[in-house]
Amino acid sequence: MARSYPHPDPGEVELFQVLAALSDPVRLEMVRTLASRDAVNSLDLGPHLAKSTVTHHTRILREAGLTCTRPEGRACWISLRRDLLDVRFPGLLAVILASATPA
Amino acid sequence: MARSYPHPDPGEVELFQVLAALSDPVRLEMVRTLASRDAVNSLDLGPHLAKSTVTHHTRILREAGLTCTRPEGRACWISLRRDLLDVRFPGLLAVILASATPA
Numbered sequence: 001m002a003r004s005y006p007h008p009d010p011g012e013v014e015l016f017q018v019l020a021a022l023s024d025p026v027r028l029e030m031v032r033t034l035a036s037r038d039a040v041n042s043l044d045l046g047p048h049l050a051k052s053t054v055t056h057h058t059r060i061l062r063e064a065g066l067t068c069t070r071p072e073g074r075a076c077w078i079s080l081r082r083d084l085l086d087v088r089f090p091g092l093l094a095v096i097l098a099s100a101t102p103a
Numbered sequence: 104m105a106r107s108y109p110h111p112d113p114g115e116v117e118l119f120q121v122l123a124a125l126s127d128p129v130r131l132e133m134v135r136t137l138a139s140r141d142a143v144n145s146l147d148l149g150p151h152l153a154k155s156t157v158t159h160h161t162r163i164l165r166e167a168g169l170t171c172t173r174p175e176g177r178a179c180w181i182s183l184r185r186d187l188l189d190v191r192f193p194g195l196l197a198v199i200l201a202s203a204t205p206a
Contacts (some may be wrong), residue, residue, distance in 0.1 A: 016127060
């Protein structure tokens with residue numbers, strides 16, 4: 001049976017939760033990586049991190065509504081929910097990415 | 104002796120700490136109130152909150168670099184550090200205020 005991961009509906013996504021998800025340097029860097037790609041293998045989001053740490057951070061991003069997690073075999077592909085973010089919080093992603101210092 | 108409150112220098116203000124400070128509905132609402140005024144008596148930032156709760160939240164905002172706290176007698180006047188925020192994180196405050204749902 002395929003794994004599935006719950007994603008909040010657009011109307012459930014709250015600004016303060018999105019900001020909380022982004023209030024961590026590791027997750028900010030993950031979002032920066034995701035912003036330049038369509039989808040990223042979750043392990044490539046934290047090549048120097050333990051798998052459990054990557055899972056922890058990608059879960060917070062997903063539950064906040066920032067990302068979509070799509071399982072494929074033993075891998076998970078992560079992508080930004082750009083359409084949702086652009087509608088709910090216009091300009092937020094661009095401003096935060098522009099402000100974030102590269103790691 | 105006058106009370107004094109430490110404020111981070113502009114170069115010490117980190118994006119993830121600013122986002123963490125904003126990742127709480129009470130503090131988001133405080134920043135919304137501050138955005139429309141020059142300075143606000145701290146007690147007016149949380150008229151329905153315990154004074155210790157207001158102090159807790161205004162401290163987090165100040166330590167993150169979002170606000171300036173100026174004591175005057177027994178009162179504290181709080182103001183946004185707009186110049187700092189506009190230079191360090193251009194557009195961030197405007198985007199977040201536009202995205203925040205009024206309480």
